Amino acid sequence: YTNYPNGTVNQSVLQTWDGVSAWVNSRRSTFTYNPSGKPLTDLTEIWLGAAWMNNNLETNSYDGSNYLINSLNQTWDLMLSAWKDNSREIYTNNPDGPPYQIISQAWNPVTPAWNNEERITYTYGLPTGSYDLPDKMSVFVYPNPAGNIITVRTSDISPGSKFTITDQTG
Numbered sequence: 001y002t003n004y005p006n007g008t009v010n011q012s013v014l015q016t017w018d019g020v021s022a023w024v025n026s027r028r029s030t031f032t033y034n035p036s037g038k039p040l041t042d043l044t045e046i047w048l049g050a051a052w053m054n055n056n057l058e059t060n061s062y063d064g065s066n067y068l069i070n071s072l073n074q075t076w077d078l079m080l081s082a083w084k085d086n087s088r089e090i091y092t093n094n095p096d097g098p099p100y101q102i103i104s105q106a107w108n109p110v111t112p113a114w115n116n117e118e119r120i121t122y123t124y125g126l127p128t129g130s131y132d133l134p135d136k137m138s139v140f141v142y143p144n145p146a147g148n149i150i151t152v153r154t155s156d157i158s159p160g161s162k163f164t165i166t167d168q169t170g
Contacts, residue, residue, distance in 0.1 A: 086106070
């Protein structure tokens, strides 16, 4: 690995042992990043004879909040000396960043069009914990996760205090 001054990976080289006396180049990946440090491209090359040859290119796109929205994968066409679309992933993100849905598509050169292959939808549960507690009040609830019995320990409880405990579905 070689790194940029900020610590992000610039390049990685994979070598294999020839079984006798030398390491032989096999694959090399070169990375670029946007100003926020998010990966933009990952260029993978393979060693052919005495030179590196393009093999695969992944290009990422981000929205104004720097959330990943598209990842395009292309392969090198040796005959045309050009990149050819292979697959892509389209990300739909929640307002706070994590992906809500990822759609994977494959390029069909016959039609020519992107064909849906897979859709992953993420759901996020509400975090367990305490809300709307007065300052300096400690509440301990255990075990978490719980089965039939839980213990609630607190300090400085005032008269009329109420606690509500719900599961992830409310």
